[in-house]
Amino acid sequence: MIEIKNLTKYYYSATGGKRALGDVSLQLPRGEIVGLFGENGAGKTTLLKCILGLLNYKGSVTLDGQPVNRKNIHLLSFATCEHSFFPTMTAKEHANFYEMHFPAFRRKRFEALMDFFELPAGRAVGQLSTGQKNQFEVILALCQGADYILMDEPFAGNDVFNREDFYKVLLGILEENETVILSTHLLEEVENFIGRAVLLHKGCIVGDCTMEQLEEQGKDLMTFVKETYQYRADRVIRALGELGGKDR
Amino acid sequence: MKRNFREWRQQLLPPGYDASVEVGWLALGGVIAFIYSLCVFAGELGKQLRWLDRVEKQPVPWMMPYYGEILGTALWGFVILAILALLLIPVHGAYWYQGSRSIYLMRRLPQRGELLRRTAGLPLLLAAAALAAALLLLLLYYAIYCGCVPAERQPDGQWAELLRIWFGKERYF
Numbered sequence: 001m002i003e004i005k006n007l008t009k010y011y012y013s014a015t016g017g018k019r020a021l022g023d024v025s026l027q028l029p030r031g032e033i034v035g036l037f038g039e040n041g042a043g044k045t046t047l048l049k050c051i052l053g054l055l056n057y058k059g060s061v062t063l064d065g066q067p068v069n070r071k072n073i074h075l076l077s078f079a080t081c082e083h084s085f086f087p088t089m090t091a092k093e094h095a096n097f098y099e100m101h102f103p104a105f106r107r108k109r110f111e112a113l114m115d116f117f118e119l120p121a122g123r124a125v126g127q128l129s130t131g132q133k134n135q136f137e138v139i140l141a142l143c144q145g146a147d148y149i150l151m152d153e154p155f156a157g158n159d160v161f162n163r164e165d166f167y168k169v170l171l172g173i174l175e176e177n178e179t180v181i182l183s184t185h186l187l188e189e190v191e192n193f194i195g196r197a198v199l200l201h202k203g204c205i206v207g208d209c210t211m212e213q214l215e216e217q218g219k220d221l222m223t224f225v226k227e228t229y230q231y232r233a234d235r236v237i238r239a240l241g242e243l244g245g246k247d248r
Numbered sequence: 249m250k251r252n253f254r255e256w257r258q259q260l261l262p263p264g265y266d267a268s269v270e271v272g273w274l275a276l277g278g279v280i281a282f283i284y285s286l287c288v289f290a291g292e293l294g295k296q297l298r299w300l301d302r303v304e305k306q307p308v309p310w311m312m313p314y315y316g317e318i319l320g321t322a323l324w325g326f327v328i329l330a331i332l333a334l335l336l337i338p339v340h341g342a343y344w345y346q347g348s349r350s351i352y353l354m355r356r357l358p359q360r361g362e363l364l365r366r367t368a369g370l371p372l373l374l375a376a377a378a379l380a381a382a383l384l385l386l387l388l389y390y391a392i393y394c395g396c397v398p399a400e401r402q403p404d405g406q407w408a409e410l411l412r413i414w415f416g417k418e419r420y421f
Contacts, residue, residue, distance in 0.1 A: 052356055074358045080349065087347035088264035097263055101357050124264075126347050 002028040002051060002148060002179070007059035009046055009203075020046040021057070021203045030147060031176050035190050036183040037225060038200035044183040045080075047200070048150045051181075052078055063148070074102050077146035079138045081153040087126025091119060094140060104145025109173060113139045116169060130157040138166065148179045155186065167193045191221040199228050260369030262343040262350075267370060274333060274374055278381065281325030288322040289389050297396055312401045315393045316410035322389070326382035333374035340367045 009021040021043045028034055036044050050057045053068045063072050078084060085094060091114060099105045114121055117135045119128070125136055138154045155163045163186070171193060174180065184190055191211075199207030207228035214224055225231075261267050296313055303310045312318075344351035344367075354363040394402070403409070 052352075054352060054355055070358055070360050073356050076356065078352060078356065080352060082352070083348035084350055084352040085348055086262070086264040086350050086353075088266070093264065101359060101362070 035194035077144040079141035110143040285322040330375040336371035
């Protein structure tokens, strides 16, 4: 289980400090598929990077009871829309590199996914299209052999069919002990894929519920998100009205 | 053997990084540094030996200049080369941010020191090789100096004088 306790993160700049995460506490048990939602700048990416130890923070993050360190970091994998592969290396070379550094690397799964998405194994990854790069990034994260797979907007730039394929494949290949934490804006698309939704707003957790709980309440994910964020449906109409009034 | 060396060298570089150009330039620099050192040392030693030949038969005792003085700036080319090699560290460091953020992967590798090794490994090795070449030439040129200059014409305290020239008040740059 990933356990986050009182996690606070500030970004400092010449103009002062900005709080990115404020006292976030969260438990992410094994085997869950968790959707992490929030507006731009809500702190989703920062939270994932803090879990991975890529950023300094206040508070604690533990992995199966132990702080994240060199001994257990292999249990975490990361797919990011910024991409973390080596652009000049081919897919085949990446597989060899991963195999060398992550003994639990799933070669068979890697080859199956490469085949499924028809990605060229012998071409430099940097030469692939954005969609293919995203696919490859996710493939690496899924094949590292990690128990906790963190994904940050992994499908940005992929078309809807591609994403649909991915969800199906993900559901098909994930094993019971594999946990996915998926940060995305695509609420409706992942609704049937995730088991739990965590909502962030201005660096704080403002909502956390399972899809079962939502179902019991007779709500869909979008309704839950809108309610939690106190979204005002008339906002756009009012704004347009005001703008129109000014012009006249 | 050649393949093994290439694979070993690749372990000291960012994955997928092509260092052949920079290694080529540094190798060329090494050749130039060697030729320069040879010209400076051989030129100065030859000049002093010709002078020694001229004054040898005269009654005035004349001593050969210190080895360090004859060496002059002969080995500085290798020092410059070592500095240039070290400047490759930030270049290799920038690679982790080019075209992707592979720094994220490197920072979560279970192997401690992998990121450092692949960022600084080859530059440090090249810098060490340049300094080792300088040391080797230092000893080789000293052997030549000792072989060419009669023992009675050699001043005492050669190494102390060399250190004084390098790190003392006299400087050759």
